[in-house]
Amino acid sequence: MIDKSVFENKIAAYYTLGCKLNFAETSTIGKMLAEQGVRKVRSGEKADICVVNTCSVTELADKKCRQAIRKISKQHPGAFIVVTGCYAQLKPEEVAHIEGVDLVLGAEQKLDILQYLDNLKKKEEGAIIASQSKYIRVFSPSCSADDRTRHFLKVQDGCDYYCSYCTIPFARGRSRNGTIESMVAQAKEVAQKGGKEIVLTGVNIGDFGKSTGETFIDLIKALDDIDGIARYRISSIEPNLITDEAIEFVASSKRFAPHFHIPLQSGSDNVLQLMRRRYDTALFRHKIEKIKEIMPHAFIGVDVIVGTRGETDEYFEEARMFIENLDISQLHVFSYSERPGTQALKIDYVVDPKTKHARSQKLLDISENKLHSFYEKHIGKEANVLFEHTRKGGMMYGFTENYIKIEIPYNISLVNKTNQVILGNWNKEKTALTCRLI
Template sequence: MNAEKKVAFYTLGCKLNFSETSTIARNFVNEGFERVEFEEKADIYVINTCSVTDNADKRFKTIVKSALKQNDEAFLIAVGCYAQLKPEELAAVDGVDLVLGATEKFNVTSYINDLTKNDVGEVHSCEIEDADFYVGSYSIGDRTRAFLKVQDGCDYKCTYCTIPLARGISRSDTLENVLKNAKEISERGIKEIVLTGVNIGDYGKGEFGNKKHEHTFLELVQALDKVEGIHRLRISSIEPNLLKDETIEFVSKSDTFVPHFHIPLQSGSDELLKKMKRRYLRKVYTNRVAKIREVMPHACIGVDVIVGFPGETDELFLETYNYLSELEISYLHVFTYSERANTEAVEMDGVVPKNVRAKRSKMLRGLSVKKRRAFYESQIGNTLSVLFEGENKEGYIHGFTENYVKVKAPWNPELVNTIHNVKLTKIDEDGLVRFDFVDTEVIH
C-alpha cells in the first residue's frame, strides 16, 4: 500500500526542526512511501510547527490551506513545538487529521492506520515531563550542508520562552552516535555540517536529564574535528555563558571548525537581562566578543536580540541599541517580543505598545544592515575559501566563505558543492560580494 502513497513535508522554524523533519521523512521513505515536494499533490502532508513567534502560528493555517489546494482529500499531520504546546488548537483547524506531540513525532507512521480524513483532528500528545529520551537526527536535503542535531530540550527558565514547555528537559545524544551521524553525512559527499540543538552549549547531559555531563561541549567539538571527510563544521547558536574561552581557542586553531559564531544577547540592558532570567550579564557578552576578536579577527559574529520586552523603556532600548552599535559584531537577528501563554513575561507590567515594538525592530534591522556592510567591507581584498551552493538564482550561483560572507558569481553548475579559494573584490548593489578565483583547482 505504502509504495503508491506520496508524502510531503513543510518545516517552520529553526535548523533543529529542519534536521528533525529530515529524519521523519527518512522514516517514511524506509517504509515505502515516496517523498515529493510540498507544492506537489501528495496523499499525506506533514507540517513541522514552531512556537517561537506569533507569525509561525498564523502561517500554519495558510500552509494547511495550500496543502488542501493540492489535494483536498490529503491526510494532514501536525508535529513539532506548537503541536506540543497547543494540540487542541491545531486539531481544530479545518483539514487537520492528526496532531503529534514531542515524544510521538518520531513514530508518525505508527499512528497512520488508514488515510481516511477525520472530522476533528486526533491528538496524541504527552505530558512534556515524559519527553525524557533522545532521538538523534540530521538533515540532508541540501547537497552542500547538513544540520546535525546533538542536543534537545532546555533547563533554562527564560521568562519569555516556551521552548522548555515544548521540548522538555535538556538531554544530549551520545558522543558515539553524533560521530556516527557525522561520518554518514560525510560519506554522502556533503561538505559542511552545522551543529544544532535547543541549547547546544549544554551538550553532555544524559538521556534522562541527569545533571551530570558525560562529555562537555568542548569534548564534542574536539572529537568532531577528527572525523575524516568533513571539510567544514559550523557551530549554530550558543549561549554566551556556555561558550568557553577554551572552545573559542580550539576553533581558532581548527582546520574544520569555521570562524563563525552566533551568540544570543537578547538585550544590552542588565536590568532587562535579569527580568528575562538570562544566565549572564552584559559584561560576559562583551568578554566573549573580545575573546573571539583577539584570536580570530576575521570571525563573523551574529547576535539574537529581542525588542519590546515588558519594561523596555526608550532609555533601556537605546542602551541596547548603543551597546550593539559600538560592539564589533557582524549582523543581528531581531525578534519582536510576542506574548506567549504560560510564560512569566505575560504577567509583567510595562507592556510596550505594538507600534513602538515595530519601530524599535526597524531601527535594529537598519543597524544590522550597516553592521553586515561594514563586516563585508572589512573582508574585501582577503583570500578566503567559498563553498558553492546548488541553486541557480536568476542566473547566479551563491556561496559562503568560512566566515559567512555571502558571495555571488554567474551560474556555473560545475561549481556546485565545491570549495574554492577566492579573493574578495567588491560589494555588489544587492549587498553580496564579488570575487576573483585565486586558482581554478577545487580544494575539496
C-alpha cells in the same frame, strides 16, 4: 508491526516552519516514510500524506502555522494531514480543530510517526491527538541535508533555562542529547555521502552532555577529527555556555569555521534580569572580545528581542548603545510576543506595537551597517569558499568560512567543492561579493 501495504504507491509532501532543528527532524521523518516506499511529491502532484512541522516561538509563528495548514489542505485535497512540532505540542487541541488536520503529534511522538499511520483515512470525527504535554525525555537523533550543501546535525534537544518570555522548555522538554559516539557516526555517514559542511543544531547546544555525562568541548574535538568534512558551523550557543576553551579550540581547529551565533536578547542588564537570562552585558562583551582577539576575521551573528515587558525607553537606549559598540557582524532582530503561561506576563510595563516597530528598525539599521562594514573589510582578501547547488540568473553562490556570501557565474564543476578565491566588490544587488578563482 508496521503494515507496509498502507504506504504502497503513496506520495508525501513535507512542510517545515521555524528553526533548523525542525528541518533536521522533518528530514528524518521523510527518510522513515521513504523506507516504507513513500515517494516525495513532485511539482504539480497531489500528495496522499502531508506532514507539517510547526513553530511556536511567537504568536506570529502560530498564525503562520495555521495559515500554512489551511493552504496545504487546499493544495492537497483528501490528503492525510499530520501536524507536529512546537505549536502541536503546546496547543494540540487548537491544532486539532483546524479544518483538514487528521493527526496531531507531540514532541516525543513525532519521530514515531509510523506507528500512528495504521491507516490513512481522513478523520471525519476530528483529528487524533497523540501529544503529551509534560515529561519529554527521549532524545531522537536527526540529520538532514538542505537544498544547498549543508547538513544539519541535531546534537541536543530541550532546555532547562525557563527564561521569563519563552515557551520552548514546554514545547521541547528538558535538556538532553545523544552520545558523542553517535554524533561521530552520523557525521562519518555525511562524509561518506559526499557532504562537505555540517551545522551543529539544537535548542541549547552548549548544554550538550547533560544526559550523557559528556561535554560540548569533547564533542567538537571528536568531530574535528573526522576526515571528509570540510567545515563545521556551530549554530546558536548561549554566551554563558561558550567557554573560552571552546573559542580557543575553534581558532586552532582543522574544520570548525570562525562563525558564531550568540543570543544577546538585550543589551540592558536590567532587561536581562527581567528576562531571567544567565549572564550580563559584561560577560557578553568578554565573549565577543575573546573571539575577535584570536579570530579578527570571525563572523558573529547576534539575536536581539525588542519591546519585551519592562523595556522602558531608557533601557532600550542602554541596549542600543551597547549593541552599537559591539564588534559584531549582524543582528537578528525579533519583536517580543506575549506567550501564554510565561512569567513575563507578570511584568507591568508593556511596550506598544508602534514603539516595538520603531525600535526594531533602529536595530535593523545598525545591523545593515555592521554587515556591510564586515563585508567591505574583506574585499581584496583571499578566502576559502564552498559553492552550492543553487543557480539563479546564471549565477551560483557560496559562503566563505566566515560566512561571507559569494557570487560567481555558474560552473557545475564548482558545486559542493571548496575553492580558494580572491574576494571582489559587491554584486549589483549588494547581497554578495563577487570573486575570482585562484
